[in-house]
Amino acid sequence: MGVLQLVMVAVIWSTAGGAASAGVVKKAGPPPNVVVGKAMKGPPKGGVPSNGRFEIIQPGFHKRKYEVACTEEKGRPGCYVGCPSNCPNKCLVFCSYCMSFCMCDIFPGTSCGDPRFTGGDGNTFYFHGKRDENFCILSDADLHINAHFIGNRNPDLKRDFTWVQALGITFPSAGDHQHLHRLYIGARKAVEWDEEEDHIQITFDGEPVDVDAVKNARWEDSSISKKAGLLSVTRLGAVNTVLVELDGVFSISANAVPITEEDDRIHKYGKKTASDSLVHLDLGFKFHALTNDVHGVLGQTYRPNYVNKLNISAKMPIMGGAPKYIVPSGSGGLFSTNCAVSRFHHRTTNTTAAARRIGGVSYAS
Structure with missing residues (x-):
């Protein structure tokens, strides 16, 4: 999935409380193939991507489970984000919403x-x-x-x-x-x-x-x-x-x-x-x-x-x-x-x- 479309998906999901793609509102939760990062318990370790942009991570290149550290932003606590199970070796991370996406998911325009x-x-x-x-x-x-x-x-x-x-x-x-x-x-x-x-x-x-x-x-x-x-x-x-x-x-x-x-x-x-x-x-x-x-x-x-x-x-x-x-x-x-x-x-x-x-x-x- 591409960078630009993911911004829209993240914003829509965040503001709509997890609305389903068909327009039926379900219990709040992330859409398919999305990982919501867990809250950070301390300062981020290693490199920190810019919160305003997407970051491509490739855990397949690392020997252990790899996660991106996202810093705090506008009252939102920092978090660590890894890749969804559908695409464990490569994904896109959007730190502003503590989410990751597979490179090619089915959303409007994909x-x-x-x-x-x-x-x-x-x-x-x-x-x-x-x-x-x-x-x-x-x-x-x-x-x-x-x-x-x-x-x-x-x-x-x-x-x-x-x-x-x-x-x-x-x-x-x-x-x-x-x-x-x-x-x-x-x-x-x-x-x-x-x-x-x-x-x-x-x-x-x-x-x-x-x-x-x-x-x-x-x-x-x-x-x-x-x-x-x-x-x-x-x-x-x-x-x-x-x-x-x-x-x-x-x-x-x-x-x-x-x-x-x-x-x-x-x-x-x-x-x-x-x-x-x-x-x-x-x-x-x-x-x-x-x-x-x-x-x-x-x-x-x-x-x-x-x-x-x-x-x-x-x-x-x-x-x-x-x-x-x-x-x-x-x-x-x-x-x-x-x-x-x-x-x-x-x-x-x-x-x-x-x-x-x-x-x-x-x-x-």
């Missing part, structure tokens, strides 16, 4: 696995797409995001499993809408997964973005435009986890992960037929200025008038209509804005001025 999206309306659905193809995830007046799908076939199940391997993000310069910027966020292919090796690859306008492999290391470019503001990349961990932000437009968290033997055993992905570890991205988005006309697999779920026609009570609600979202071959690849539901090329000054702006948070994998 998505993981054989792409399972939770849209802006809070409903979860699957969109399988097609391996080795690009699909329009979000298209709006000033922002277009495509996703490249990789996949693997299990001969026993006779279908492809797919995952998001990369994003191609296109947005215009302020004052010159003919000048488009292109941002690439992808996962490097690896025959064998090495958790100490960085598998994240980022380029901006064709140039590599190099960020030191140190937690909280930061790269930024303020030359894009006065309107768009600062573009930055911050490492949330030394390797494989970054936060990419364009001021006033979007924030994206990206976490590179493989398909493990345990994943294969549970879901029957047929990994033994693959030639690599199927490294892909768990992704999180926060949008700051979407219009009412936004579209795309995920984008449409942020429309105020969006009507979900899927059977949300089904075990696997599936969004069909893949041809509407596929990027035509030969039309520009991952950075093409020519999918059937594209809104990017319809941009006009009048349309943009008239559109009521909306915001939202979402996650994909």
Whole structure:
């Protein structure tokens, strides 16, 4: 689960007394996959993360049970926080609420696995797409995001499993809408997964973005435009986890992960037929200025008038209509804005001025 979505979950849970995700208020208590830290009996030992931000911890690297020490804040006693049992080796800790979360939980706006999206309306659905193809995830007046799908076939199940391997993000310069910027966020292919090796690859306008492999290391470019503001990349961990932000437009968290033997055993992905570890991205988005006309697999779920026609009570609600979202071959690849539901090329000054702006948070994998 991404950093930005977790802030909302923590605040909602804290202020609502533990409301269930379906809107039914239950006895106060943490939501699933959340650990509420125990009160500290003395001064914190070791490093203390900033209470205003999330901290990624990886107990798997330690020989004993590992917990983060959080200091007192606004009358709240300090606490120690460890990882939930569902993700004992890596999780996110939010000290302000003495909570920890698995990296990819199901909350509004998240998505993981054989792409399972939770849209802006809070409903979860699957969109399988097609391996080795690009699909329009979000298209709006000033922002277009495509996703490249990789996949693997299990001969026993006779279908492809797919995952998001990369994003191609296109947005215009302020004052010159003919000048488009292109941002690439992808996962490097690896025959064998090495958790100490960085598998994240980022380029901006064709140039590599190099960020030191140190937690909280930061790269930024303020030359894009006065309107768009600062573009930055911050490492949330030394390797494989970054936060990419364009001021006033979007924030994206990206976490590179493989398909493990345990994943294969549970879901029957047929990994033994693959030639690599199927490294892909768990992704999180926060949008700051979407219009009412936004579209795309995920984008449409942020429309105020969006009507979900899927059977949300089904075990696997599936969004069909893949041809509407596929990027035509030969039309520009991952950075093409020519999918059937594209809104990017319809941009006009009048349309943009008239559109009521909306915001939202979402996650994909």
